[in-house]
Amino acid sequence: GAVVSQHPSRVICKSGTSVKIECRSLDFQATTMFWYRQFPKQSLMLMATSNEGSKATYEQGVEKDKFLINHASLTLSTLTVTSAHPEDSSFYICSARAVGRAGYEQYFGPGTRLTVT
Amino acid sequence: GENVEQHPSTLSVQEGDSAVIKCTYSDSASNYFPWYKQELGKRPQLIIDIRSNVGEKKDQRIAVTLNKTAKHFSLHITETQPEDSAVYFCAASIGITGGGNKLTFGTGTQLKVEL
Numbered sequence: 538g539a540v541v542s543q544h545p546s547r548v549i550c551k552s553g554t555s556v557k558i559e560c561r562s563l564d565f566q567a568t569t570m571f572w573y574r575q576f577p578k579q580s581l582m583l584m585a586t587s588n589e590g591s592k593a594t595y596e597q598g599v600e601k602d603k604f605l606i607n608h609a610s611l612t613l614s615t616l617t618v619t620s621a622h623p624e625d626s627s628f629y630i631c632s633a634r635a636v637g638r639a640g641y642e643q644y645f646g647p648g649t650r651l652t653v654t
Numbered sequence: 655g656e657n658v659e660q661h662p663s664t665l666s667v668q669e670g671d672s673a674v675i676k677c678t679y680s681d682s683a684s685n686y687f688p689w690y691k692q693e694l695g696k697r698p699q700l701i702i703d704i705r706s707n708v709g710e711k712k713d714q715r716i717a718v719t720l721n722k723t724a725k726h727f728s729l730h731i732t733e734t735q736p737e738d739s740a741v742y743f744c745a746a747s748i749g750i751t752g753g754g755n756k757l758t759f760g761t762g763t764q765l766k767v768e769l
Contacts, residue, residue, distance in 0.1 A: 544726060555736070568680065571756070571757070579762075580743060580761050580762050581698065581743065581757075581759045582759075583757065586756060598752045625766070628695075630697060630698070632757075634725075634755065642700060642703065642739070643755070643757060645697040645698050645699075646697060647696065647697045648695070648697055650695070
């Protein structure tokens with residue numbers, strides 16, 4: 538159990554276009570999902586916390602108008618990178634925390650490799 | 655906010671030897687400390703975690719120790735094998751009431767187990 542999927546796994550887009558990444562909890566409900574960005578050979582940096590039915594909470598330095606997050610249901614959160622630029626190229630990973638689970642564990646998706654040309 | 659430091663950044667050991675990775679955290683309110691193993695291009699995988707009410711936890715070849723007073727925790731891998739080679743991240747979390755737990759990650763340790 539506790540499987541998180543992401544789609545797409547890889548995407549290449551042109552500079553100035555927008556890209557949407559989906560994060561789904563497949564076998565559990567997630568009140569909270571997290572979006573991370575990871576540059577090559579670096580750590581995971583939290584971008585935002587997404588709560589179902591409410592606005593996302595962005596970390597300092599993350600532009601909320603550029604990285605649009607929607608968490609419309611207990612199993613789906615989306616991240617849209619708007620007007621993407623080459624510096625947005627990165628590995629984007631989501632994670633989800635299960636409703637009602639006693640533990641603190643987060644379950645990670647497989648990640649999305651974004652390349653902006 | 656929370657700050658997590660991790661050392662060393664790279665670690666090479668011979669197969670069968672032990673490996674130790676250390677992390678320190680800054681916020682005494684942190685109460686959950688997971689360790690993740692990440693292979694290149696893949697998702698982080700939880701390998702062990704510990705909560706602040708426990709000083710040590712072991713799972714086969716992997717153990718984690720926590721010193722709340724000193725605000726540091728360590729990962730111990732015994733009898734290392736080539737398949738243990740990966741990047742390891744520590745993390746610290748402060749529980750958020752009614753929501754989730756924000757994870758702050760360490761900078762990572764590239765572990766290489768040599769034959």
